[in-house]
Amino acid sequence: MHESLENFEKGLRNNDPEISPSMIYAYACIKKGVPYCNGAPNLGVESDALVELAGELGVPISGKDFKTGQTLMKTILAPGLKARMLGLEGWYSTNILGNRDGEVLDDSESFKTKEVSKLSVLETILQKDQYPDLYENICHKVSINYYPPRGDNKEGWDNIDLFGWMGYPMQIKVIFLCRDSILAAPIVLDLALFSDLAKRAGGKGIQEWLSFYYKSPMCARGNFPEHDLFIQQMKLKNTLRFVMGDEEITHHEH
């Protein structure tokens, strides 16, 4: 039903239980011509049917799962370690948070979609197919724990086991005492402004250049999602420069 717009609309008319409220919401937005951004890890707008609709009606869409705390740090650090070709043996991440979000995600069933979204980021950044000696056998673990004393704040603890020249082991540990809403709010504002710009500039369907803001960026069929925060930023900025008619920046020396 999610594979073509026709079937999806048939499902809508029949009240099919396979269609979730977030999909109905997304459908309604697109039909009204309103750009749609998905900040949660649910599927929402990520089906062939809705992507087709957004393409047809010329509505920009993007998603999914805002990149705010520990995953943000991961997509900052991993490109840095990769830039220097430092190998990785393991990456252990745990989160403690005390609000309703933590309470829900502490349940292993609810955590599953989030876990996929959190685990996937290292794959494309590290290109393990190209560098199997360095990145093929990473033990990557992510967990979330409900811990009421942390209240609305969040704490991420990362332990990274890396190795350098001749296999020598090293370790990095990161403690991030952060605040979920404070990190998410400016993303909402940026996405509102840029999605509006995208619409006015003729953008249709998936906006890959907004990957910068997401843990699990949507991309065209056949493409792979970009997770490296700095490539995402370059994509964002050069797309804006292109829209403005400016020259793109390559940083090479002539």
Added chain:
Amino acid sequence: MHESLENFEKGLRNNDPEISPSMIYAYACIKKGVPYCNGAPNLGVESDALVELAGELGVPISGKDFKTGQTLMKTILAPGLKARMLGLEGWYSTNILGNRDGEVLDDSESFKTKEVSKLSVLETILQKDQYPDLYENICHKVSINYYPPRGDNKEGWDNIDLFGWMGYPMQIKVIFLCRDSILAAPIVLDLALFSDLAKRAGGKGIQEWLSFYYKSPMCARGNFPEHDLFIQQMKLKNTLRFVMGDEEITHHEH
């Protein structure tokens, strides 16, 4: 004496005490046509006289101070925080190391040039002139302590005080259990290969595209040094692509 080649060579003939052994070493290299890379924080090749000589004789030079441990991490993290426009109130860094390097740098006089080299990296990355609200008043402290139990290994501890949306404070703490020589050795190899390539490709004088490897990159007069590891990497890669005749990568969406 360091401002023109003529005066420098006069100084050499007179055994002027202002000319250090590392400068004589650099002068000899360049005269012989051998590319020169400075991995230490001393001035070495960084004078108008020697830059002039390298330009005249078509010898690639680069420097200074290999970027290996805590400063490497700093130039990975700072661009990430800046990408998301997270403000900074302070950055406190301390290092413990147990070898001869630590013993020398524990002395506050010897630490001075190193300290300048370590402190400067945040300046150009954060562009405080453009973003005074976020980055004008950073309390940035760096110290090095000789601590024999750490032996040849090194440990860096960073505490970063950042603030987000509406000024809310957050903290990041990083512990880096690293190994100096293991991080430095591959830099030596890369620089040997790339400096040789630069020479064969007609590169003369300062090679800004090798900034990727240095804490305090040399740059042409009037330019500012680039510290952002990811811009340095882009510079390195696009310069290599240019030398090969390949198309440069901009990452924008067409």
Added chain:
Amino acid sequence: MHESLENFEKGLRNNDPEISPSMIYAYACIKKGVPYCNGAPNLGVESDALVELAGELGVPISGKDFKTGQTLMKTILAPGLKARMLGLEGWYSTNILGNRDGEVLDDSESFKTKEVSKLSVLETILQKDQYPDLYENICHKVSINYYPPRGDNKEGWDNIDLFGWMGYPMQIKVIFLCRDSILAAPIVLDLALFSDLAKRAGGKGIQEWLSFYYKSPMCARGNFPEHDLFIQQMKLKNTLRFVMGDEEITHHEH
């Protein structure tokens, strides 16, 4: 069956599946007059039947679950915080270890007895009944994760949320890069020597003065187990002084 020696021995003769191999092992030891120490979290010797037998035959027994890494640290820190009447809101502990032990305990079923043993230590140390304002509502979480890169070593991460005068919140974070076997081996030696001494000095049944070595110390019916490392140590030392005929130490000023 575990409540009287008579029933237990009947069960033994009938090959009752409720009697585990570790209980048979303990029974055999005691019958032979060999002191028995239980370093694992299983019940082993901890039943009325076997305690009765040990009492009758004059065999010293002790247990259970060696106190080595994170729990050792907990019973060092908690008495310290309590000494100064610092309140506790939460204590979050996580462990990563890479050997077979970690692999088994990563499974939530296998972790259950261990978890009870790890969680119980704060109770008697903090005396929440006597200090409800400070210790009644502690959110205490303990988890173990199998993380192969850590190999035979272990890493514990603790986050403690405490509060002081007028409820002001503070935090302590502890990283313990430790080695399980290295911390356990001297305990085995001490227990062998002291259990032998206990036997020669006429000790019968549960040896509470050996609590010092256990996460979940056995104690006489009606007593509560002592977890405070420093009270355990005082108990150990003053019992030894008493056995030697020395005066016990009270540390008061006359």
Added chain:
Amino acid sequence: MHESLENFEKGLRNNDPEISPSMIYAYACIKKGVPYCNGAPNLGVESDALVELAGELGVPISGKDFKTGQTLMKTILAPGLKARMLGLEGWYSTNILGNRDGEVLDDSESFKTKEVSKLSVLETILQKDQYPDLYENICHKVSINYYPPRGDNKEGWDNIDLFGWMGYPMQIKVIFLCRDSILAAPIVLDLALFSDLAKRAGGKGIQEWLSFYYKSPMCARGNFPEHDLFIQQMKLKNTLRFVMGDEEITHHEH
């Protein structure tokens, strides 16, 4: 002048510059029969002259330097490591604090008396003369850095290099996000109450049983100061039990 009361009083009359304001303050207190507690690292009441006066007039005195943050943690952890006979290779401690206290102590001259007070605590706890293999060659470093972003709060970072069975190295790292005044205030209250009690119970001169509250406890000539928080606490409690006519607690098993 500080060695006898007679000379001290002569100095007072001559306005001798060797007599500091804090000494005059202490002298005045004692003369008035008011118990005196010294919470700062200065000498204050710690001279033969003033101890003599306090003894003569029956005034309880105690000091010096309140034990609140990092040093408190040190006297909790060190007895725990010692209890298990874990060796120490090094202990590196650094503090960042942002108030006037930090500003003053950042200056190496002002830090000197504080440093002595902070370094001394490990000596008596570890008894290096008795256990030279474990504790003779500890590299113990303590530093304080003025870091305004931390404001009135304080952060301590400790790195402990320990070794176990067969010399295997392990590490403990502690981050203490604490608040100086919140930790010091209840000490002031306790000392006021207990010093008053001491006076009413006939206590004269140095009150060793109040060592619990100090980084650098005063003790009778010939005695050594006790730093172990748990022995200090036992001393405090058993002294109180003695004053009340209660039996002292020895924790041994009969």
